[in-house]
Amino acid sequence: MKVVVAYETGHGSTKETAERIAETIRESGAEVDVVQCRQADDISGYDAFVLGTPIWAMKGMGPFRKFMRRNAELLAAKPVAVFVTSGAASTEKGKADIASGVIPKVLSDAPGLQPVSIGNFAGVLNFPAYNLPMRLVMKAIVRSQGGPTTGRHDYRDWDEIIAWAKEVADAFARVCGG
Ligand SMILES: Cc1cc2nc3c(=O)[nH]c(=O)nc-3n(C[C@H](O)[C@H](O)[C@H](O)COP(=O)(O)O)c2cc1C
Numbered sequence: 001m002k003v004v005v006a007y008e009t010g011h012g013s014t015k016e017t018a019e020r021i022a023e024t025i026r027e028s029g030a031e032v033d034v035v036q037c038r039q040a041d042d043i044s045g046y047d048a049f050v051l052g053t054p055i056w057a058m059k060g061m062g063p064f065r066k067f068m069r070r071n072a073e074l075l076a077a078k079p080v081a082v083f084v085t086s087g088a089a090s091t092e093k094g095k096a097d098i099a100s101g102v103i104p105k106v107l108s109d110a111p112g113l114q115p116v117s118i119g120n121f122a123g124v125l126n127f128p129a130y131n132l133p134m135r136l137v138m139k140a141i142v143r144s145q146g147g148p149t150t151g152r153h154d155y156r157d158w159d160e161i162i163a164w165a166k167e168v169a170d171a172f173a174r175v176c177g178g
Contacts (some may be wrong), residue, residue, distance in 0.1 A: 075111030083119030
């Protein structure tokens with residue numbers, strides 16, 4: 001089984017998460033490539049797909065959305081798992097808001113795609129890495145959620161991420177026959 005993990009990232013943390021997910025699926029015996037959506041050309045040779053994006057202003061990142069639209073037909077016909085990373089998911093309420101208000105929008109770019117599983121993960125807030133407009137936007141968003149507005153905060157729960165990746169590997173093996 002050939003799997004691709006296609007991700008987007010603004011400041012690198014979702015790339016690391018994608019790589020950890022790929023490593024876990026590889027341990028199940030699958031062949032797994034990792035590509036950034038903005039560099040992904042022809043993805044038609046894969047049996048199964050994991051797609052991941054950070055949430056930016058309540059949406060997936062632009063290159064991720066383009067990737068979804070460009071490959072919508074293919075993705076509707078294959079096993080696909082989707083994960084998002086966000087600052088909001090560092091709290092239970094924020095995570096629930098992402099699940100109900102944001103993930104449906106992320107999926108709407110590829111109509112017909114029915115994910116075998118959806119990962120809703122807390123990511124990394126990285127204020128020192130943001131340019132000024134980004135920092136202002138992020139301070140406003142995070143302040144309204146009651147979170148910190150300076151510094152770097154890594155909220156990733158690796159146990160949760162790895163458990164999800166194992167579940168996805170099992171689901172792909174069931175659908176693709178190993
Ligand atoms: C410009 C920008 C907009 C963001 N918008 C949101 C948002 O609307 N909701 C949210 O929960 N997190 C938001 N975030 C936080 C990111 O989703 C989170 O930090 C993610 O883990 C970043 O992943 P990356 O390191 O791969 O870029 C935003 C971050 C940036 C830089």
